[in-house]
Amino acid sequence: MAIWIWKRRRQKAARKYPVPLTMHQLWMVSLSAPVNRDRDASRTTLYPFTRIDDDRAGRWLADQWEIASRDELVGRLDGLARTGYRAGARRRLGVEPLAWDAGLYVDITRRGFACGMLGEADAWTALKNIVPAVVRSYASWNEYAEHYLLGRMVWRENLRGTPDAPAPQAVSDAHLKSLLDPANRASPWNMAPWHAISHPDHTR
Template sequence: MGLWSIRRWTKPRATSRYRVPLTAHQLWMVSLSAPVSRDRDASRGTLYPFTRIDDERARDWLAEQWGITTRDQLAARLDELHRAGYRARAAQLHGVSPLAWDAALYVDISRRGFGCGLITEAEAWTALKNIVPSVVSTYGSWREYADHYLLGRQVWRDDLRAGGGTDLPAPQATADAHLRALLDPANRASPWNQAPWTTISHPDRAR
């Protein structure tokens, strides 16, 4: 095991800092980013994006992947994903509008923004709540959400390839397998089984 890995796994657990369990609604909102969270140390049960505290990693990821280093840049990116995102280009080029792809990225970026301190916990929850109405009015199940996420990801990959990109993301088969695991009714660790789709349409409750 390398030195980086040792340091990574000796960091304190996220639950040591954020002990309050998520409510049913909060888990549902966090779970919108589950398709993006494939890493072993990704947290799918806390607002904090990792299982262990690593604010620097969240900060570096936002800067490297999105060019986000300030609150204003974060707010602008979230607003763009909320209003149009990649689905606007997908609709123009391919006649599809995969909101799920943009919603997953929106929630993931919000969580990482909270993780590195660009926004507060309250601001992060407000951001997540803002995306809920459009998602609920568009999809009727986690399966529909997953299908549109995969469609959006495929369009995005195709555009990268067409543009001559050499640093392509993980193969589509990897994302497919991850989504199958999330949708598997026998997978008790899946947040989509812990917070079924209809959860957000019922009164919130403690878990």
């Protein structure tokens, strides 16, 4: 006799957070779009997944960043905002790929919100804090993508020979190409053009 195991599907994030993001909010969330390549990643909500999975967000922060408390989360964000990985890249390459640190910063903030370490208002405040530096550094999503790839390349080189080998660079390249494709209607970078953050905010 066949035994059927029924597994409850997790609630959709869009159902729990039904109010669409404003243009500025989507733009800020989109800074982490290069980081989030998984099929279940949400790129149009503050919540990082398409379905609610708070425990997963907490486990990821603990496993990948050794973050287990709000204080540790805030400390990590402060480090990424101040120097991050770009300090090492500057010594090696003479440039500072802020985009890599900004993408990680936003990704960590969103996961911190998902697991309850940050309230929604605090999460948006954290995202707003990184915006001025990003806007000063880049003039388009293309420039942002180029520096993200540069930062990732330096990060990958530092991990050579370790058991935590990252995905091949080609995977990240393909993902960014999709985000930059003008025909990709699902790309948040097409939904929130780069210069939108410099104009008054509005609903979408």
